[in-house]
Amino acid sequence: MTSLIDVIFLLLLFFMLSSTFSRYGEIELNGSGAGGLAGDRPVLFLRLSAEDLLLNGRPVAFDALPETLAELMGGEERNVLISLTPEASSQRLVDLLALLRGVDGLAASVLG
Template sequence: MRKRTRRRRLSMTSLIDVIFLLLLFFMLSSTFSRFAEVELSSASAGTTGTRDVTRSFVQLGESSLRVNGEEVALAALPESFAETAPEADPRQVIVSLEADVTAQRLTDLLVILRGIERLTIRVLGS
């Protein structure tokens, strides 16, 4: 005749300790800094300046991009600005967003515009 052995119940204390140590490890090894930041400045009403500034108007949609009313591909945007204004003039770009634009699409546009020298970017608010 076999003697029945009773199984011991699992101790939850050691399991909670392991979970707590894992939680501490992941919290301390993670970084909470931002990967990249894009500076935004909102366009506001103001007086016109006395200096000559070349202005461009960009309309950004989910699948469309227009510079001064002409359809342009996102990759060809720097060449478009090279043609519209000489390098000596300061340039200002006013960006208007359509309702279906995603944050990623706006970020892609701003990253490309930031690569163009002597360019001030203003984003129209709603």
């Protein structure tokens, strides 16, 4: 009986240590050649660097981007092309894509 309890505890310990409890998120990326943009929508250009963010050539604050996009869109559906500088980190891109995901009527594509 004692050895059975030892085996059960070893199995329990093994499964507890080998399993993960975190949930991984997924962000959809459309490359420039993937054809993810609808042809009849107007296009906005977004340039992401390590320090700043330019929307159609004008600087915009990262946190104020959804409001600025809502004003520019005016209720229409739009495409946004995201261009990255070499200094932009992948975490900054993921943060930007997560922010853009909350904007209704916006299709984002990352230029490759």
